[in-house]
Amino acid sequence: GRYFDASVVLGRTQEALQWLHVRFQRFGKQSLQPALTLHRALARLRRHSEGIGILEQAMKLRPDDSELTLAVVDALATTSSEYWPRAQTLLDSAKGSVSERGWNESASQLAVVQGNWAQGLKFLQELLPRSPLSMGLRERIAELIQEVHGEPAMIEFWRSAVAQFSHYQPLIERYAIALRSRPLEEIEPVLNQILETNPENAWAVRELSQ
Secondary structure: OHHHHHHHHOOOHHHHHHHHHHHHHHHOOOOOHHHHHHHHHHHHOOOHHHHHHHHHHHHHHOOOOHHHHHHHHHHHHHHOHHHHHHHHHHHHHHOOOOOHHHHHHHHHHHHHHOOOHHHHHHHHHOOHHHOOOOHHHHHHHHHHHHHHHOHHHHHHHHHHHHHHOOOOHHHHHHHHHHOOOOOHHHHHHHHHHHHHHOOOOHHHHHHHHO
């Protein structure tokens, strides 16, 4: 990534691309990274079909690499609608051989890029009982809830999380952020809850003083 970016800036794109091709040819069977790096470089140059071809080659070299399969699904999903059927086929074939979280996250992304926000939300919500304190997962769920159901539902999602995990500071802070567009009387008790746990929280102090 950084090597290729620097080479582009220096006007040595073709040289860098050739090096990435050689690296893939030499090490593509041992690791998925050379294929992913080469694909990203080709995608940056908008040589999408060539990049997808590299990923297909990589899967032939590493047919049992489930992580690679999901990476290819993600790449196909975000490249062009012409690749969506292939992405769905690969996703279906990977079910049961990859982690539930990895599969659901890829399935969610594929659904979202196809405009099926509600289905994308459902895939992520299935993961929440096993990862209730994953802020990254909750952030993505909240974003989709807002798209599908609107801001009040998104705020309720954070309120419910804080009610369930009332001492988990990152959740309380995120709930307060979700309330920033609401009247002060709604956000003030949440900010005070933050300060009860951490009186030195500069952000909460600043928000209360406005």
